[in-house]
Amino acid sequence: MTSFRIAARVPGAEARTGVLSTPHGTIHTPAFVAVATRGTVKALSVDDLLSLGLEVLIGNTYHLALRPGAEAIASLGGLHGFTGWRGPWFTDSGGFQVFSLGAGKVHGVGKIASVFPGDAPTKPVGASLVYLTEDGAHFRSMVDGAPVFFSPEEVIRLQRLLGADVILPLDECTSPFHDHTYTKSAMERTHRWAERALVAFERTQELGPNPSQVLWGIVQGGAHEDLRRASAKTIAAMGFPGFAIGGSLGRSKDDMLRVIEWTVAELPEDRPRHLLGIGGVEDILAAVNRGVDTFDCAAPTRLARNGVLLTFAEEGFRIAIKNARFAHDDRPIEEGCDCPACQRYSRAFLRHLVQAGELSSYRLATLHNVRFMVRLMDRVRATLSAGCSPTSDVVREPRE
């Protein structure tokens, strides 16, 4: 079974290290969970992931259910057998994709509306492609246009077939531009869906390839203190063995940190806390110091595919390898990095590959950025284990 144990705490603070044990391996927290939306971390192989020291992946129920289909994956051994990644898997419920196709599209926003243009969204991306009811979410498949219905029960059934170690209930993400009234009613519906998910989860234990799965709860409530606290209390009271912080995190980084503080204050101390979709270096450090244990985010891998490489050596923790100053630079991306790209290649050659649009550049950049995230979390855990709070300066120059 999956269990969580707190290993070390920072005196007088929420931050802690822990060990999340799953039937498929151990995750040392705080941990970065690499995004493998369709069963693979983009541009990497399983052998790559193992060589990078990564411990856990998160797949996406929405994408995998539409292609190749949860039944097909179950028949091929679940995510562990099908993808070849036999370590721990999380799956997200598809709630965020429902949001992306619905309110996220209408409001033209993601999890945080960090460039706040006023009281209302100003750049709608399009009309909603989702029809939400009390029963669930109706939408059309992006693969073949067929109608799809995601209910809380169906999303549990799909995740039972996928067989990840940690799964999540269907939730309704709200936008930073939803008002208190809408955010409250969506939150209450998310709570009702969580109850239905728990019932469905209990009834389907024998369905998929991994009867040891655990279902964590998702806290909603937008950036409203009363709602976030109410949601955290309500979801905690349902007895989930772990929790994810979902939905809108407000209109600024400060909003996000307040949302984390309100939520963590109401969650049981002894259970793991996951922050959905956040993975910037500063954001991770701030969230760790507020008691978050795990993070997933597509940014490190997406940045890599855009030629943005993460490094401890620069302000902002990144360089754009296309920059002309790297054209004759025979140094590795980062001195001291042990990733395959830094071990073998110069900045000049990587820049050439990126400029030429060579496929190999996507993998090499991704290898580096994922290894950076693993090294970052190693430094975070070492700092916490020494009883200190990790900061930018500390992770930049860790003590030996």
Add this chain to the structure above:
Amino acid sequence: MTSFRIAARVPGAEARTGVLSTPHGTIHTPAFVAVATRGTVKALSVDDLLSLGLEVLIGNTYHLALRPGAEAIASLGGLHGFTGWRGPWFTDSGGFQVFSLGAGKVHGVGKIASVFPGDAPTKPVGASLVYLTEDGAHFRSMVDGAPVFFSPEEVIRLQRLLGADVILPLDECTSPFHDHTYTKSAMERTHRWAERALVAFERTQELGPNPSQVLWGIVQGGAHEDLRRASAKTIAAMGFPGFAIGGSLGRSKDDMLRVIEWTVAELPEDRPRHLLGIGGVEDILAAVNRGVDTFDCAAPTRLARNGVLLTFAEEGFRIAIKNARFAHDDRPIEEGCDCPACQRYSRAFLRHLVQAGELSSYRLATLHNVRFMVRLMDRVRATLSAGCSPTSDVVREPRE
């Protein structure tokens, strides 16, 4: 220095095994030379190439000179230092790219016009973008539109800077639709360019990072017996230490084999023979049996990126992994293949990656196809060493 030694012969036939020794490593022939046009085999890393048992790469002077530039590469250690591939390098002269932008475009053809529509080309792709004179080829950079001039001397200078172990002189490739008169005059110009290349080569030994380079001659003459024999004799008489068979190989596979026979008959037996741009399994077997030692071809890697996987187990030596019959197939691409894709993944998962357009699919498919080519050439050499001629049946089921 680079030298070539014949190791074994098939009695009564042209086929042989050999050892081509270069300052950067040894090539066991017959060998497949993997195409690394812009300094990388598409989708693979140097560590990948080493793990696959590949011995030699061929880069392209035209592409590398335009981006990132031969001077930049020279300043970063030449191709060996810049790309991290420290084994043997060939570079092609750019003659074929000049053809592709010129007559190849006007005539709508490649090396072989295998679907022969009549006496003249019927599908011109466009007007020529190249202006050829006795001096060389004038064209515009595909990178920034700047005018570029490739003379025989300039192409040697560029390849001195790139520093490959085996380099080639600028030649004029002709189209299968050029007549005898044009093909003859182009061939004669290629011969004059070869003389100029030899002079330039002697004068530039100290220019680049690799003073041990060798310059091989290119035989032209289209699919005309008198011209091919004359070209082979003329180029051989210039004393090149190795030879490449270039240009048009006619209008059918049979034409191609006759071209090889005429050419090989006029070349010195003790020197290596490279067939430019050919890499189909049946073509390689037929050419080996006619005395060819090395082959380069983009097809195995290009097919991989299109989901076509090479295998000894199927008619035609290939499967299209997108085929629906593989959707639930939990077997590897090929039983007995030791490539990283076959060691870790099922056909069903690879099909999923290809269907979803995942970047990782390009690398995994390319790893398999390049490993297939290495295994193919291993089997070819083993067959030759046993005194037999390799055929499709023999390489499919090699004796232990």
